Amino acid sequence: MTELANATSATKRYGQFVAVDGVDLHVEPGEIVGLIGANGAGKTTLIRMLLGLTATSAGDVAVFGEAPSRQTRRRLGYVPQGLGLWPDLTALENIAFTAAAFGVAPRLDALPAGVDPDDLVGALSLGQQRQLAFVCALAHEPDLVVLDEPTSGVDPLARAHLWERIHRVADDGGGVLVTTHYMQEAQQCDRLVVMSAGRVAARGRLNDVLDGVEAIEVDSADWRAAFAVLAESSIPIMLTGRRVRAVGVERATVEQVLSAADVAAAIDVVPGTLEEAMLLIERAG
């Protein structure tokens, strides 16, 4: 079976700056691939290469087994971060416009719940706009769907509904490439590709990416003192509730810092989060 999307050593240079540096990535039918990385890691440039909006400087990018073109774009659905809707047109006009662009019949039965065909898109809630952007992007039944932070700004139930749609694409045999910054969303993906400074820094399921990432959790009655002495030692830390979490540091180091300052605390080694894994990846790079 042909892979829906395939990047082999894909590279994009802007002058001296290498935005995407030898990236391998593939998306197969029926799977959701999560693309994760800090701002500037190269995610958007890679997506633009797959869409055929940016040419590669080196390496190969193919969708449906061929170079990205207007023809491949017909089989691809894309929801950009900015949604790509026309706020001054109605919901129905947006659906009709996108359908016309792809040469398919507009599906009026696909309106999101609570949206009237004559509602101006600019007056809809962000959650409804996101649902409508999905409807528009999926109207031509694309084989590959590319989503750039598709659930940003919506409430948990609306987010769950959007993810149900994403899963439905994959269940129906389509492939999905989705960018996200959040662990709960990364859990929804079949595979993750983590980018850092233009390269792939890790890949696999969330558990693979988190494998071996540990945080040190400090539980102290005097948590403010614990935080203050750890902050001074320049260990990466943050509060969770009243516990202090440190990452990228040995348990013994934390123990030393605390006991040197006479702060009594229970210290535990706990599984790290995606953010903590990303921090370690960025520091290593």
Place this chain on the structure above:
Amino acid sequence: MNQPSFGVDGVSVDIGGTRALEGITLDAEPGTITAVVGGDGAGKTTLLRCVVGEVRATVGAVQRPQKRHVGYMPSTSGVWRDLSVSENVAFAGSAYGVDPAGSRPRELLRAAGLDSVAGRLARDLSGGMRQKLGVVMALLHDPELVVLDEPSTGVDPVSRVELWRLVSEAAAGGAAVLLATTYLDEAERASSLLVLDGGTALVSGTAESITAQVPGTLAATAKPVYRDRAWRRGTEFHEWWPPHERVADDLRTIDADLEDAVIVEMIARRVPTP
């Protein structure tokens, strides 16, 4: 250490004749981080503006310190795009008598990872850097109450860790921190949280207390019986069964996490139960 708490008590807010917030009570304790969670239009910004005094409460009481002891970052980040990073800090600090050459601005910029871009215009910063600058500006005068409107929206995971460190440091230093977010992943880290839905309180408390009080039964299943009470979590669905309802046989019950707990409360409001 008996500092007064800040927040709102039984507050409703009308904006242009429409009720934007209804009967909200929220306690932001000094030395802790309180999160306000909700989607677009839930009322987060109105609540935060009410707490800092930019919007008047139609009903109810608001406790806040004097204005010069409040640090507020609006959802637009409050950063002047045509000023450089250091000019932004100097300008924001001048309103509170903070010496721009003093140690406080320097320490905050370093902690935010912005010291290396001090001369850069704010409009040339990445979204994450701009948000961090907004937080630095809200913290400059060491306020007693720090109110941040979606500081982490559009911020990547690495910058988010730095941002949380800044916020944590303010709380550890004794400030009451109140911040809005759309993500439960993040709210879970706060000492307590309030989930808003359509301008009213959906649930509040610690993450543990919210997950412990989920009504009815929660199950994991490949094929939900009632689709309008089910949501996708990875390869399977989670489905909610209201209290007193006869549940399906062979139910594989699970414990709710915060995401589940909030979704259950939202569904319980929207789906009529028999």
